[in-house]
Amino acid sequence: MANCPENTRLHKFISFVFIIALSSTLCAQAYARGPYSYTGVELQNAVDEAYEKFKGLKDGKNADYIPILATVPSELFGVVIVTKAGDVYSAGDTDYIFAIESTSKPFNLALVMEEYGPEEVQEKIGVEATGLPFNSKLAMELIKARSVNPLVNAGAIAQVSMVKAKNEEERWDKVFQNMKDFAGTELKVMDEVYESEITTSWSNRAIANLLYNYGRLYSEPEDALRVYTKMCSVGVSTTDLGFMGATLANGGVNPKTGKRLMKEEYVHHLLAVMLTAGFYDESGEWAYTAGLPSKTGVGGGIVSVVPGVLAIAAFSPRLNEAGNSVRAQEAIDYISDKFDLNIFKPRKLPAVM
Numbered sequence: 001m002a003n004c005p006e007n008t009r010l011h012k013f014i015s016f017v018f019i020i021a022l023s024s025t026l027c028a029q030a031y032a033r034g035p036y037s038y039t040g041v042e043l044q045n046a047v048d049e050a051y052e053k054f055k056g057l058k059d060g061k062n063a064d065y066i067p068i069l070a071t072v073p074s075e076l077f078g079v080v081i082v083t084k085a086g087d088v089y090s091a092g093d094t095d096y097i098f099a100i101e102s103t104s105k106p107f108n109l110a111l112v113m114e115e116y117g118p119e120e121v122q123e124k125i126g127v128e129a130t131g132l133p134f135n136s137k138l139a140m141e142l143i144k145a146r147s148v149n150p151l152v153n154a155g156a157i158a159q160v161s162m163v164k165a166k167n168e169e170e171r172w173d174k175v176f177q178n179m180k181d182f183a184g185t186e187l188k189v190m191d192e193v194y195e196s197e198i199t200t201s202w203s204n205r206a207i208a209n210l211l212y213n214y215g216r217l218y219s220e221p222e223d224a225l226r227v228y229t230k231m232c233s234v235g236v237s238t239t240d241l242g243f244m245g246a247t248l249a250n251g252g253v254n255p256k257t258g259k260r261l262m263k264e265e266y267v268h269h270l271l272a273v274m275l276t277a278g279f280y281d282e283s284g285e286w287a288y289t290a291g292l293p294s295k296t297g298v299g300g301g302i303v304s305v306v307p308g309v310l311a312i313a314a315f316s317p318r319l320n321e322a323g324n325s326v327r328a329q330e331a332i333d334y335i336s337d338k339f340d341l342n343i344f345k346p347r348k349l350p351a352v353m
């Protein structure tokens with residue numbers, strides 16, 4: 001009985017050590033950023049569920065105005081979440097390499113913002129949403145900026161022409177290196193996609209020439225057209241696209257390589273353009289439902305960013321009328337809804353820590 005108080009103290013000390021050890025293990029397992037808080041198991045379950053739920057959807061069809069895109073197997077489907085810490089949760093065909101197309105545009109915009117700053121981007125390209133299709137010439141006549149915004153074809157050709165370089169080769173090298181840095185891995189141009197697209201680029205050629213005519217292109221039109229088309233022909237996997245988005249979620253630093261690719265204070269400008277113009281003429285509907293800054297591409301890819309938290313990327317070739325992948329958008333919308341990721345919603349999930 002005499003050493004009872006000591007036993008109690010020892011008991012308390014052991015309990016204390018046990019609680020600390022247990023909570024650190026839980027903290028290590030949980031992915032928590034402020035009020036956002038999900039375990040790896042929950043994130044994996046979410047991508048698995050999204051994949052299972054929408055893999056049977058047959059709506060839409062492959063893009064065919066770029067002939068080679070019509071030959072991509074329509075059943076492919078991949079869904080991935082990449083957290084700002086670089087953790088990856090994936091389901092389906094996430095290693096399949098497809099043409100990045102317009103999902104490249106926000107990442108090149110990051111490069112242009114680094115070179116010029118956000119004000120000059122606003123002035124030299126414009127940041128207004130149109131509600132019109134991505135290759136609209138009418139929008140170029142209606143909107144004073146002509147180039148409209150950096151995520152439609154006119155603005156994207158304009159932003160490529162702004163990349164500072166002595167010549168076309170140097171411009172391309174910078175554009176390509178920046179894409180590889182965002183993905184945190186080596187990437188390749190899909191030569192067949194480039195050939196298929198550049199030989200049928202009459203609409204984009206008209207856009208480049210119109211921009212030049214209005215003094216809103218900053219290199220020779222054919223030079224800008226070639227670099228732009230090559231940028232769209234780069235092959236990525238859904239996971240690569242996830243890392244590109246996660247770099248934006250992580251304030252401009254690639255979580256895989258630790259390399260800073262844009263200033264943190266510029267990221268919100270870029271995300272604002274993604275929210276208002278990233279889903280072509282369905283950007284309003286997408287903001288209304290999923291509520292996430294995103295960019296889609298006619299190759300079937302979509303990348304969405306939850307600022308400061310994670311990115312979701314999905315890929316499936318069948319597109320709806322506006323040019324957005326049917327399955328990919330359903331999958332992302334499902335995950336957004338499941339975790340209340342919509343940036344306009346107050347956070348509902350309790351913090352783990």
Ligand code: GLU
Nearest residue numbers: 101102134232297298299
């Ligand atoms: N390279 C494609 C084009 O210029 C990109 C379109 C897209 O993905 O929205 O038409």
